Amino acid sequence: MAWVETSRRPQRWKGKPLCSWLLHAAGLGLWLWAGCGGTAMDSGDGGSRSDGGATTSDMATTINTGSFPTTLPQVQPTQGAISQPHIVPIFFPNNTLRTQLTSYVQNYVARSASYAVMAEYGVTSTTVGTAVQLATSPPVSVTDDDIQALIAARVGDGTFPAANGRTIYVLFYPQGTTINRPNAKSCVDFGAYHGWTKVGGQDAPYAVIPQCSSTSQPGTLPALTVATSHEITEAVTDPIGVSLYEMNDPYSLWFAPFSGNEVADMCEWLSDTAVTEVGIGTSARIWSNAAMRNKKNPCLPVPAAAPSFFAIPFLPDLRTVQINSSLRQTELVTLMGSTPRTIEVRLSSDSPIPPMITVDAQEIPIATLSTPSPAKVLALTWQEAPAATRVTAVAGSTVHLQLSASSAPLSGYTTFRVYATITLPGGAKTQTMWAGQVNVR
Numbered sequence: 001m002a003w004v005e006t007s008r009r010p011q012r013w014k015g016k017p018l019c020s021w022l023l024h025a026a027g028l029g030l031w032l033w034a035g036c037g038g039t040a041m042d043s044g045d046g047g048s049r050s051d052g053g054a055t056t057s058d059m060a061t062t063i064n065t066g067s068f069p070t071t072l073p074q075v076q077p078t079q080g081a082i083s084q085p086h087i088v089p090i091f092f093p094n095n096t097l098r099t100q101l102t103s104y105v106q107n108y109v110a111r112s113a114s115y116a117v118m119a120e121y122g123v124t125s126t127t128v129g130t131a132v133q134l135a136t137s138p139p140v141s142v143t144d145d146d147i148q149a150l151i152a153a154r155v156g157d158g159t160f161p162a163a164n165g166r167t168i169y170v171l172f173y174p175q176g177t178t179i180n181r182p183n184a185k186s187c188v189d190f191g192a193y194h195g196w197t198k199v200g201g202q203d204a205p206y207a208v209i210p211q212c213s214s215t216s217q218p219g220t221l222p223a224l225t226v227a228t229s230h231e232i233t234e235a236v237t238d239p240i241g242v243s244l245y246e247m248n249d250p251y252s253l254w255f256a257p258f259s260g261n262e263v264a265d266m267c268e269w270l271s272d273t274a275v276t277e278v279g280i281g282t283s284a285r286i287w288s289n290a291a292m293r294n295k296k297n298p299c300l301p302v303p304a305a306a307p308s309f310f311a312i313p314f315l316p317d318l319r320t321v322q323i324n325s326s327l328r329q330t331e332l333v334t335l336m337g338s339t340p341r342t343i344e345v346r347l348s349s350d351s352p353i354p355p356m357i358t359v360d361a362q363e364i365p366i367a368t369l370s371t372p373s374p375a376k377v378l379a380l381t382w383q384e385a386p387a388a389t390r391v392t393a394v395a396g397s398t399v400h401l402q403l404s405a406s407s408a409p410l411s412g413y414t415t416f417r418v419y420a421t422i423t424l425p426g427g428a429k430t431q432t433m434w435a436g437q438v439n440v441r
């Protein structure tokens with residue numbers, strides 16, 4: 001199961017006639033809708049609510065021919081990553097995984113093909129500080145405010161190195177500690193997160209890694225290292241929530257079907273979301289803008305012997321929506337009531353022998369404040385396999401996805417993911433994914 005991971009950034013989406021906005025509630029790991037006239041729960045993380053009206057327009061997309069859209073999805077930098085991050089692992093007493101986790105962090109930043117993606121985002125060198133062992137016993141329960149206070153206090157007394165904007169504090173909590181965020185508990189609602197605070201006037205990014213199973217279980221260390229690599233790469237590329245976290249147009253709504261658009265979030269929902277490297281351990285696969293620009297599998301590293309392959313839904317409409325203070329052109333499928341609509345899903349691969357690609361589509365409803373787990377409203381069926389939930393066809397062909405809505409979602413919007421799966425020599429499966437948005441009118 002992929003963990004929903006959270007960072008501390010509210011983001012709001014407003015598109016007429018929605019009179020609603022989307023925000024990322026701290027701790028929930030959900031993008032939440034506040035309905036018309038409702039009281040939006042502000043997460044208190046800053047940012048400004050977007051209440052102005054946005055113009056809305058639909059137009060046919062006619063520029064896309066071939067296997068790929070003319071514009072490819074990219075995580076869009078606003079400010080840069082930390083160019084010379086300094087990672088400090090922090091443990092409570094008696095954490096018997098301390099040595100292994102410290103070695104993992106050292107090897108990960110030095111040699112992993114997952115962390116190597118950081119270079120394209122402007123990271124030139126990474127250092128790992130001496131692991132810190134706290135003197136105090138781990139708390140049974142802790143809040144994010146408590147964690148920020150702990151960082152400030154331990155920097156203050158010299159236990160932690162000083163904050164300087166590039167030092168990232170990675171706090172490993174043992175299994176007995178529950179981290180409580182607003183309406184969300186560690187290991188139940190989120191797996192790990194990264195955040196930021198100020199210490200002595202300096203930015204102090206940090207990551208919080210709960211342990212969700214007992215140390216003796218074989219899956220515990222890999223789960224911890226996947227979470228650690230996810231949060232380290234995101235703390236490096238989006239240290240204070242203003243760097244690599246959103247998509248270029250027309251993909252600005254991809255944060256909804258993903259849990260965010262930070263560089264690990266973008267690969268979190270694949271069946272093969274992690275990679276195990278000899279001598280390093282198990283790490284999250286990380287989104288590479290450069291690979292995507294080159295029409296290669298964007299989640300690195302790619303499994304050995306895997307060609308590039310995609311199943312890309314071509315969404316026919318463009319809509320102007322307001323996200324925070326920006327008007328964004330976003331692609332989507334507009335459904336008028338219950339009238340079905342069919343879109344093309346184009347299959348491609350760079351393999352000289354075109355692989356068979358199995359494609360399936362899954363609706364991901366957008367959570368709302370009043371409906372945290374909204375019902376699905378879409379029927380997603382394949383013209384080429386009407387009775388099946390998925391379709392298999394050869395790369396180079398086009399399959400057709402029919403969408404219809406049984407009712408309008410509360411926000412008017414819902415989203416879906418299209419997964420492409422191929423089988424590698426030896427039998428392992430590997431995936432790529434694309435996202436789509438639907439407006440039901």
Ligand SMILES: [Zn+2]
Pocket residue numbers: 005006230234260262264265
């Ligand atoms: Zn993330």
